[in-house]
Amino acid sequence: MLSFELTDEQKALVEETRRFTKEKIVPIAAECDRKHEFPLGVFKEAWEMGLVAPGIPTEYGGAGVGEVEHVLITEELAFGCTGIQTSFTANTLAATPILIAGNEAQKKKYLGMLTAEPIFAAYAITEPAAGSDAAGIQSRAVKDGNDYIVTGSKCFITNGAWATWYTAFATVDPALGHKGIIAFIVDRDAPGVSIGKTEDKLGQRASNTAVINFDEVRIPAANVLAEPGHGFKVAMQTFDRTRPDIAAGACGLMRRALEESIAYALERKTFGVPIAQHQMVQAMIAEMGIAYEATRLLMLKAAWMIDQGSRNSLTASYAKAFGADQAMRVATDAVQVFGGNGYITEYPVEKLMRDAKILQIYEGTSQIQRMVIAKNLFAGVRG
């Protein structure tokens, strides 16, 4: 049987998160953005409610929710502020390689750290010379007994400056391409780890984005997640699981744009009538609704496939690419509905437009999603 109805538990979870977002995130989001400040107190409250990395299984102290529940939570948080939500969600991104490839001891220790205290973790693959071309990373891992010694630099790392530990990737030999890549966990306070500059960004300014340097950092065998030949697969499988969450961010942002636009259109008058009565404004609002609903269906399907244990690369990329592109368009149209006021920081929609742009870039750009989609389609994979 196919059902489009959420269960009572899912509805309650959405309600609870929606209330939290309305009370705690919406009122402070603009100021956090202006000041580049992250609301640590709100993060702690969300953590206590089980809204941070909620998919960590109960045996490691987490809420153990499924992927469908996870994206529902993310959508609600993103309605308030995708900058704040991105920092919450980055903990899940960091935890996912461990969920995929970690042994019991690694799961107990590192997932347990995330559930014992409200701390941050980060996922570090991008380098100055390798973003889209993730197999081209240059950070070097040299085998030393059973350990590796890693030297290199990671850039644009969400939660980079705040994280207690990182899941990261390096290569034993750049000439081997994806076959040379290892995955590992590294503690922030391991000798040789240092934090570089924190970036000043166009949007999502409440989140931290930083450079991480590894200078001959010893990675003990106990912290290795995947040996050469397997690390790249872990990186890609991680994205299959986390890209539906980017679509969820897009959904939250679009719903906010839609609600703000409807409220404004009903109140603002031109030519003697509310602008809501002008057909061209109605068309923009209608397109926002279409984009939100269609993204939401893709998001739920991509998440549901994970819960079913199905391969979801194609659908995850559909959801991520479509959602991100639609969010950018919807946020731009929200500014249009607000007219001159839309361009002014006093009103909420210019922030949505700035925040939306990164959805088309991180966790694989919109172009990279289309490459993944085409590869799958040519290989005969269908939704």
Ligand SMILES: Cc1cc2nc3c(=O)[nH]c(=O)nc-3n(C[C@H](O)[C@H](O)[C@H](O)COP(=O)(O)OP(=O)(O)OC[C@H]3O[C@@H](n4cnc5c(N)ncnc54)[C@H](O)[C@@H]3O)c2cc1C
């Ligand atoms: C705010 C923020 C947060 C981030 N968080 C993280 C994080 O937590 N962890 C992490 O590891 N990384 C993170 N990133 C990095 C992000 O994932 C990369 O920036 C992204 O993957 C793009 O890589 P790039 O910047 O090197 O762009 P490039 O790879 O240089 O791409 C430049 C342009 O060329 C296009 N392009 C590249 N190759 C192709 C191709 N083959 N075909 C068609 N077009 C192509 C791209 O789509 C893009 O438009 C973050 C980035 C930002 C800005």
